[in-house]
Amino acid sequence: MKMGKVIFDISMSLDGFVTASNQRPEEPMGDGGQRLHEWAFGGADDRDREVLAKGGSTTGAVIAGRRTYDDSVPWWGTDGPTGTARLPVFVVSHSVPEKTPEGGVYTFVDGIEAALARAKAAAGDKDVTVMGGADIAQQFIRAGLVDEISIHLVPVLFGSGTRLFERLGSEHIQLETIEVIETAAATHLRFRIVK
Amino acid sequence: MFDVAGAWGGKHPMDVPVIVVTHTIPQEWVKAGSPFTFVTDGVASAVERAKKVAGDKNVGVGGADITRQRLKAGLLDEIQIDLVPVLLGSGVRLFEHLGIEPVELERTKVIEAPGVTHLGFRVVKKEKPG
Numbered sequence: 337m338k339m340g341k342v343i344f345d346i347s348m349s350l351d352g353f354v355t356a357s358n359q360r361p362e363e364p365m366g367d368g369g370q371r372l373h374e375w376a377f378g379g380a381d382d383r384d385r386e387v388l389a390k391g392g393s394t395t396g397a398v399i400a401g402r403r404t405y406d407d408s409v410p411w412w413g414t415d416g417p418t419g420t421a422r423l424p425v426f427v428v429s430h431s432v433p434e435k436t437p438e439g440g441v442y443t444f445v446d447g448i449e450a451a452l453a454r455a456k457a458a459a460g461d462k463d464v465t466v467m468g469g470a471d472i473a474q475q476f477i478r479a480g481l482v483d484e485i486s487i488h489l490v491p492v493l494f495g496s497g498t499r500l501f502e503r504l505g506s507e508h509i510q511l512e513t514i515e516v517i518e519t520a521a522a523t524h525l526r527f528r529i530v531k
Numbered sequence: 532m533f534d535v536a537g538a539w540g541g542k543h544p545m546d547v548p549v550i551v552v553t554h555t556i557p558q559e560w561v562k563a564g565s566p567f568t569f570v571t572d573g574v575a576s577a578v579e580r581a582k583k584v585a586g587d588k589n590v591g592v593g594g595a596d597i598t599r600q601r602l603k604a605g606l607l608d609e610i611q612i613d614l615v616p617v618l619l620g621s622g623v624r625l626f627e628h629l630g631i632e633p634v635e636l637e638r639t640k641v642i643e644a645p646g647v648t649h650l651g652f653r654v655v656k657k658e659k660p661g
Contacts, residue, residue, distance in 0.1 A: 350610075350636060350652065351626030368633055477618070491636035491652055493602075495629040504620040511616035516648055518641040523650065527616050 340396055340463040342481055344473050347372040347488040353497035354470050364407035366497050372490050375521035383517055387524045396462025397455040401472035402429035416441040424458045426451045428472055448475050470498050477504060482529055489523040532594035542566055550581045552597055574600045595625045603631055607654055614648045
């Protein structure tokens with residue numbers, strides 16, 4: 337059976353931040369952090385939407401961290417981050433929240449390996465997308481569980497916020513650039529992790 | 532950077548005049564015909580000197596710390612990054628302690644080459660009030 341890939345996918349400022357500063361439940365992306373997602377909403381360039389659509393069509397399951405879930409579930413509701421596609425979301429969490437949306441797409445799994453096993457089973461031959469936050473991404477990369485890193489590089493310097501690349505240890509991780517799609521709103525970079 | 536590069540063996544790889552921002556001048560490089568000029572009164576002064584030398588050409592800035600200082604001082608027009616596909620995990624970060632408000636950029640260049648992606652950005656300067 338064809339196995340899907342594990343892809344970590346996130347939008348990042350040129351100076352390496354995946355949220356702006358003052359991240360909090362009311363502003364999960366931090367102050368002004370929605371700037372990072374402008375490319376995905378109402379941009380003038382069809383290629384931005386194609387990047388988004390392609391990611392949607394090849395993904396079979398999503399993994400998110402608990403904090404990302406807690407911050408985002410008021411917006412996601414029962415359907416989760418993929419909207420009407422209703423792809424299953426596996427939340428890495430030590431506990432199951434008391435209240436979850438009825439009929440929601442969410443499953444709470446303790447530990448990244450267990451979450452990945454569940455997500456792979458659900459995805460079948462499609463890809464598993466790890467959507468973050470930064471801490472979950474670091475855990476996945478450190479554990480060598482990621483096949484590809486997909487960065488939507490947004491032309492802005494935040495100066496502060498949540499860094500994507502941190503606490504990775506000092507082992508060098510070699511990558512291979514497999515795709516570069518440039519639009520005015522973002523440079524979409526895809527890297528394969530050389531194992 | 533001048534020290535780390537060992538004065539590039541006496542000549543910068545681009546074979547251009549180099550303005551070095553420093554607190555202490557290495558006297559052995561202060562001589563006739565040396566491509567190096569040492570500036571001890573800060574980044575802004577170094578930029579002035581470099582602009583004079585460059586005439587209508589561009590001034591290139593190297594080194595993470597000096598780049599940060601220039602960005603913070605609003606003295607940077609463009610940022611060119613040669614993005615190499617490797618995660619180092621530790622080392623000297625380019626973008627650290629910027630102490631800036633968010634700065635909008637405009638992407639001007641993307642060139643894919645084997646083993647490197649060249650990215651160019653223009654710094655969008657805020658309109659000065661009034």
